[in-house]
Amino acid sequence: MARVVLTAPFDARFFGGVGELEIPASDLFALVRALDLRAPGFALAVEEGGLLAVDGEAAADWSVALRDDAEVLVVPRIAGG
Amino acid sequence: MNAQSGHNAYRVVGTRPVRPDGIDKVTGKALYGPDQIAPNMLHGAVLRSPHAHARIRGIDTSRAEALPGVKAVITARDFPGQESVTFKGGETSGDRRDIAHNCMALHKVLYAGHAVAAVAATSEAIAREALALIVVDLEVLPHVISVAEAIAPGAPVLHDDMFTEGLEPKPAQASNVSATFTMAKGDAAAAMARAAVVAEGRYVTQPVHQGYIEPQACVASWNSDGQGQIWCSSQGHFDVRNLTAGILNLPISSLRVTPLEIGGGFGGKTTVYLEPVAMVLSRKAGRPVRLAMRREEVFAATGPAPGSVFEVRIGADADGRLVALEMEFWNQSGAYPGNTLHGGCATALGAYNIADARATGWDVVSNFADTHAYRAPGAPQSAFAVESCIDEIALKLGMDPLELRLKNAVKPGDPSPSRLPHGAIGYIECLEAAKASPHWNTPVAEGESRGIAGAFWGNYGGPSTVAVSVASDGSVAVTTGSPDIGGSRASMAIMAAETLQVPYESVRVAIADTASLGYSMVTGGSRTTFATGKAVVDACGQIIDSLLARGAQLLGVEPGEVAWRDGAVHCMAAGREGEKLDMAAIAGRVHQFSGPVSAEVQLNAQGYLPGFGVHICDVAVDKETGFTRVTRYTAIQDVGRAIHPDYVEGQLQGGAAQGIGWALNEGYVFDGAGRVDNAGFLDYRMPVCSDLPMIETIMVEVPNPAHPYGVKGVGETSIVPPLAAVGNAVSRAVGKRMRDLPMAPEVVHRALAGA
Amino acid sequence: MKMAVSTTVNGDPRAFLCEPGETLLEALRGTLGLTGAKEGCGTGDCGACTVMLDGEMVCSCLVLAPEAEGRRVETIEGVAEGSDLHPVQRQFLEHGALQCGFCTPGFIVAAKALLERDPDPSEHDLRYWLAGNLCRCTGYDKIVRAVQDAAAEMRQQARGDAA
Numbered sequence: 001m002a003r004v005v006l007t008a009p010f011d012a013r014f015f016g017g018v019g020e021l022e023i024p025a026s027d028l029f030a031l032v033r034a035l036d037l038r039a040p041g042f043a044l045a046v047e048e049g050g051l052l053a054v055d056g057e058a059a060a061d062w063s064v065a066l067r068d069d070a071e072v073l074v075v076p077r078i079a080g081g
Numbered sequence: 082m083n084a085q086s087g088h089n090a091y092r093v094v095g096t097r098p099v100r101p102d103g104i105d106k107v108t109g110k111a112l113y114g115p116d117q118i119a120p121n122m123l124h125g126a127v128l129r130s131p132h133a134h135a136r137i138r139g140i141d142t143s144r145a146e147a148l149p150g151v152k153a154v155i156t157a158r159d160f161p162g163q164e165s166v167t168f169k170g171g172e173t174s175g176d177r178r179d180i181a182h183n184c185m186a187l188h189k190v191l192y193a194g195h196a197v198a199a200v201a202a203t204s205e206a207i208a209r210e211a212l213a214l215i216v217v218d219l220e221v222l223p224h225v226i227s228v229a230e231a232i233a234p235g236a237p238v239l240h241d242d243m244f245t246e247g248l249e250p251k252p253a254q255a256s257n258v259s260a261t262f263t264m265a266k267g268d269a270a271a272a273m274a275r276a277a278v279v280a281e282g283r284y285v286t287q288p289v290h291q292g293y294i295e296p297q298a299c300v301a302s303w304n305s306d307g308q309g310q311i312w313c314s315s316q317g318h319f320d321v322r323n324l325t326a327g328i329l330n331l332p333i334s335s336l337r338v339t340p341l342e343i344g345g346g347f348g349g350k351t352t353v354y355l356e357p358v359a360m361v362l363s364r365k366a367g368r369p370v371r372l373a374m375r376r377e378e379v380f381a382a383t384g385p386a387p388g389s390v391f392e393v394r395i396g397a398d399a400d401g402r403l404v405a406l407e408m409e410f411w412n413q414s415g416a417y418p419g420n421t422l423h424g425g426c427a428t429a430l431g432a433y434n435i436a437d438a439r440a441t442g443w444d445v446v447s448n449f450a451d452t453h454a455y456r457a458p459g460a461p462q463s464a465f466a467v468e469s470c471i472d473e474i475a476l477k478l479g480m481d482p483l484e485l486r487l488k489n490a491v492k493p494g495d496p497s498p499s500r501l502p503h504g505a506i507g508y509i510e511c512l513e514a515a516k517a518s519p520h521w522n523t524p525v526a527e528g529e530s531r532g533i534a535g536a537f538w539g540n541y542g543g544p545s546t547v548a549v550s551v552a553s554d555g556s557v558a559v560t561t562g563s564p565d566i567g568g569s570r571a572s573m574a575i576m577a578a579e580t581l582q583v584p585y586e587s588v589r590v591a592i593a594d595t596a597s598l599g600y601s602m603v604t605g606g607s608r609t610t611f612a613t614g615k616a617v618v619d620a621c622g623q624i625i626d627s628l629l630a631r632g633a634q635l636l637g638v639e640p641g642e643v644a645w646r647d648g649a650v651h652c653m654a655a656g657r658e659g660e661k662l663d664m665a666a667i668a669g670r671v672h673q674f675s676g677p678v679s680a681e682v683q684l685n686a687q688g689y690l691p692g693f694g695v696h697i698c699d700v701a702v703d704k705e706t707g708f709t710r711v712t713r714y715t716a717i718q719d720v721g722r723a724i725h726p727d728y729v730e731g732q733l734q735g736g737a738a739q740g741i742g743w744a745l746n747e748g749y750v751f752d753g754a755g756r757v758d759n760a761g762f763l764d765y766r767m768p769v770c771s772d773l774p775m776i777e778t779i780m781v782e783v784p785n786p787a788h789p790y791g792v793k794g795v796g797e798t799s800i801v802p803p804l805a806a807v808g809n810a811v812s813r814a815v816g817k818r819m820r821d822l823p824m825a826p827e828v829v830h831r832a833l834a835g836a
Numbered sequence: 837m838k839m840a841v842s843t844t845v846n847g848d849p850r851a852f853l854c855e856p857g858e859t860l861l862e863a864l865r866g867t868l869g870l871t872g873a874k875e876g877c878g879t880g881d882c883g884a885c886t887v888m889l890d891g892e893m894v895c896s897c898l899v900l901a902p903e904a905e906g907r908r909v910e911t912i913e914g915v916a917e918g919s920d921l922h923p924v925q926r927q928f929l930e931h932g933a934l935q936c937g938f939c940t941p942g943f944i945v946a947a948k949a950l951l952e953r954d955p956d957p958s959e960h961d962l963r964y965w966l967a968g969n970l971c972r973c974t975g976y977d978k979i980v981r982a983v984q985d986a987a988a989e990m991r992q993q994a995r996g997d998a999a
């Protein structure tokens with residue numbers, strides 16, 4: 001079970017502000033698919049402008065296996081000028 | 082040269098060799114966007130709306146088409162699928178429909194300067210003559226420029242399908258507020274109520290332009306078989322390709338974009354304006370087409386940074402510990418949604434440990450050019466508000482403003498705005514360096530005053546592709562997809578030379594066109610030396626591995642019996658020490674091995690760390706005229722590791738100068754019809770040489786463990802502190818808090834009169 | 837209609853045709869293929885187009901091409917002697933006094949003109965002489981230092997030549 005910590009704007013926009021969710025997932029692709037089933041449009045939004053961090057480290061590769069007790073943080077991605 | 086040099090651990094990193102593109106640039110040989118020509122090329126020109134907001138009822142191009150020498154006239158109707166360009170992901174994110182409509186207005190014009198038609202002709206003079214023959218039937222609509230106008234009840238709405246994102250439930254009515262975003266922790270209101278001192282105020286900044294000296298220009302050629310080519314300067318030609326292909330419904334690989342030297346970008350050259358238009362003209366005319374902007378077009382139609390209104394309160398306890406922050410702000414974006422909410426919030430929360438904080442931003446569109454990044458998007462405006470309040474708190478508590486910051490500054494392990502703990506950041510080190518600096522330790526001169534301000538900026542990493550190959554004589558070619566705006570080719574060569582342990586001069590760096598290498602994201606987000614540099618180092622590591630394996634075979638020893646030293650394979654086998662093979666001896670033998678010695682690395686670089694800076698500014702304010710002169714300025718920044726110190730110092734100095742301009746002089750002025758009234762360098766007054774003192778720099782080096790040489794991004798942070806550093810100095814001179822930018826002489830004069 | 841202009845560009849005689857209203861900058865960059873002078877504004881406000889006309893510094897965007905008739909034009913392409921860089925060019929490289937480099941040709945032509953009339957300008961004079969040239973990248977610090985060092989180098993060279 002990965003613990004998913006949702007932050008603005010994703011939390012309010014897709015999950016009614018629950019803050020955290022427990023989701024079984026083998027990797028981040030599976031996790032995002034599972035979240036997208038609950039809240040359609042989430043996958044596209046996070047691909048467009050989200051950053052996923054696993055246990056405090058930004059994830060460069062979503063295909064890396066997730067540990068069972070991983071904490072996944074969903075935050076907006078920004079790149080500047 | 083004004084910084085410490087050299088790291089004993091390195092031979093090339095930290096030295097200051099001449100950049101590889103240097104001679105071309107001091108002799109006038111370098112080719113920039115406006116310098117490109119193609120055989121049989123046509124010259125184009127773009128017709129722009131004189132009105133800030135209008136509905137397009139019809140466009141009659143027949144008289145223009147009849148003018149001798151005119152080869153193509155186009156409007157939005159000539160763009161394939163302009164109606165339905167949809168939001169797409171992929172490497173280049175962003176709303177392509179907005180970008181398409183910004184290149185050429187379809188139903189409505191949203192700002193004075195918005196393109197409505199374009200012409201290609203045998204000369205630019207004929208093209209401009211033809212523009213005058215195009216009849217555009219416009220129904221002029223009321224327009225909005227300021228945030229107050231744009232959010233007023235009953236305000237004219239720019240986009241009738243725009244419903245504020247981030248509000249639950251979704252609003253029933255369309256408005257000019259494109260999005261809202263909040264970052265919060267704890268209970269800011271309750272903590273504020275307990276604060277011993279509170280500083281608060283309403284801070285207002287105007288839209289400002291990046292002010293790059295090279296106007297946008299391109300040459301495009303699009304054949305009837307669907308294949309196209311573009312030559313242009315940009316911060317990212319792969320993104321120019323992706324955006325243009327997306328807008329034109331073209332397979333991405335059918336379009337090849339060749340990068341030219343870029344004459345400044347600062348965030349403003351991360352999108353497309355002319356390229357899709359030149360492509361459509363070329364397709365219609367069957368010849369290559371050149372389009373170039375004039376300076377007034379650059380001001381009116383390319384993205385400035387948004388203006389802003391910040392309402393902020395910061396509370397501290399009696400010991401100067403910051404306890405609460407409440408902030409609400411409105412970004413005055415242009416015709417399409419901006420992207421500065423997150424940056425504004427993160428900068429407000431990023432530099433200090435404030436347990437209870439809440440920042441809410443609103444992005445508001447209005448009738449001027451689509452806004453874009455200007456170095457650190459959204460951050461300078463936010464830091465202006467926050468760092469001014471902190472200065473006020475210091476004054477109220479009678480505390481040294483530097484000590485107050487030191488007391489509250491974030492350290493590694495403290496929570497960052499994204500809630501991830503901060504990594505190996507160096508804000509404390511910057512503040513300590515400021516405290517020890519010659520500038521801070523020199524008493525303020527008679528009649529002058531001093532301001533100080535800090536900064537946080539998040540930086541970025543992201544995708545890059547790099548190829549490194551060893552020629553048969555042992556010389557090294559590094560190929561990247563990252564445009565070089567401020568000397569990054571030199572940095573790439575340094576990192577490659579350091580890794581390979583070869584002389585700087587034996588490494589040459591080129592920037593590949595989009596058909597010659599995989600994708601690299603824009604040179605932006607302070608990412609190039611970090612992300613592309615990491616790819617260069619990784620690729621050089623692979624080269625070494627390959628040379629070691631081949632060298633062992635040529636020497637007839639075990640793989641474990643060779644070592645890489647001084648750019649050669651050294652034999653470590655017992656009794657054969659001293660034998661070695663240099664790169665030429667191995668790389669030349671392609672026919673006996675699996676192929677040439679080369680390596681390509683693709684990565685999506687993470688582990689970037691935020692940048693922190695501290696700027697100190699002395700000013701002399703003329704009490705009679707209100708004129709402010711900056712008399713001394715020091716920029717201090719944690720750079721991780723300076724690969725080529727000259728170009729790191731240059732980023733610090735350039736950002737500081739731009740920030741000084743933003744603080745004292747620059748700002749869009751609109752006339753009653755919503756047109757930019759100061760669309761030229763005479764009236765939009767950027768700092769010139771005689772306006773500025775030397776800009777001292779102190780590079781603090783707290784290495785980033787996620788980069789082989791410790792690099793942190795440096796390009797953006799330097800524009801974050803100056804607004805408040807100058808503002809705090811002027812406020813202390815005037816004896817009154819200056820909350821409106823620019824602090825032009827008449828503004829300061831009024832403040833002095835009223836004080 | 838078109839006008840014929842005979843002029844000297846970087847020491848070479850050049851003849852070209854131009855429209856009466858064409859600027860010298862357009863003629864240089866277009867017909868003559870000398871794209872070293874840049875157009876940053878076209879209104880005399882940025883100095884990127886700076887060239888010398890009969891030994892006087894001008895914004896070539898404000899000079900009409902026909903005005904070059906019978907006169908001497910010197911551009912950035914003529915600053916180096918063959919492959920030998922001028923001290924100002926060399927010091928720009930040594931100091932990293934350019935980032936994007938778009939303003940650099942104008943600055944080099946202007947700085948060389950200054951040092952030819954004043955071999956030892958004060959920082960104040962140097963900054964005011966260069967105030968007609970905009971640079972958005974550097975904050976001018978390294979440009980000023982490069983020109984100061986070029987001046988010192990040229991003074992030393994002049995002393996050497998005199999001795």
Ligand code: FES
Pocket residue numbers: 874875876877878879880881882883884885886895896897898
């Ligand atoms: S182009 Fe001539 S001064 Fe700017």
Ligand code: FES
Pocket residue numbers: 294344345933934935936937938939940970971972973974
């Ligand atoms: S180096 Fe870019 S404008 Fe001067």
